Amino acid sequence: MPRVLTKKECSVVESLKEAGILINMESPEAKEVFGRPEEVQGFFCSDRHADTIAHLRKVLGCNVLHPVDFYGGPLIFAKNYREHRTSDMDFVYGNIVDGMELKKLQHLYVGFHAPCGKADKYGHSIIDVVSWIPEVMSHFIEGDFFKNKEVGCIFQFQKEGKEDSRRQKSYLLDVQILTTFIEKGGLKKTEY
Numbered sequence: 001m002p003r004v005l006t007k008k009e010c011s012v013v014e015s016l017k018e019a020g021i022l023i024n025m026e027s028p029e030a031k032e033v034f035g036r037p038e039e040v041q042g043f044f045c046s047d048r049h050a051d052t053i054a055h056l057r058k059v060l061g062c063n064v065l066h067p068v069d070f071y072g073g074p075l076i077f078a079k080n081y082r083e084h085r086t087s088d089m090d091f092v093y094g095n096i097v098d099g100m101e102l103k104k105l106q107h108l109y110v111g112f113h114a115p116c117g118k119a120d121k122y123g124h125s126i127i128d129v130v131s132w133i134p135e136v137m138s139h140f141i142e143g144d145f146f147k148n149k150e151v152g153c154i155f156q157f158q159k160e161g162k163e164d165s166r167r168q169k170s171y172l173l174d175v176q177i178l179t180t181f182i183e184k185g186g187l188k189k190t191e192y
């Protein structure tokens with residue numbers, strides 16, 4: 001069984017929500033961000049919750065979600081992640097681009113999650129992971145291939161919330177608001 005978020009990690013999630021960085025994907029606001037595309041490309045860490053794909057298909061309202069999926073997932077794009085290797089990064093980036101061309105997809109969702117077994121294995125905290133998101137996402141948002149595509153960032157939490165109502169929750173993460181939040185020292189001030 002994967003572990004659940006600690007109280008401290010839950011307080012980090014609350015700070016991100018309060019700062020407007022995380023938008024609940026089940027809210028009407030989130031549904032307006034990308035509309036309801038028929039087919040989308042996803043990029044995830046494999047030790048995510050087993051029903052992530054079904055859950056995302058439901059909240060995104062799409063019929064098909066094509067995942068690129070391996071342990072660590074988007075974290076390999078972060079320079080400070082223990083298994084960061086540019087050769088792997090180039091391969092994965094190329095694979096995502098190939099897949100989207102083959103399937104004629106216009107939407108990419110890059111999914112982070114917590115707790116993440118691979119982050120835990122190397123002693124990377126939830127704060128580390130969150131602080132790497134702008135760097136990871138810049139590869140996709142600024143990539144030539146993605147100029148005319150929709151790129152979304154998702155953060156999923158294993159059983160986030162109050163003890164009695166804990167369940168998997170998915171949020172759209174606003175990378176721009178997070179970047180400003182980090183620049184202003186918001187993450188350093190976040191109680192952890």
Ligand SMILES: [Zn+2]
Binds near residue numbers: 045071072113115
């Ligand atoms: Zn993971």
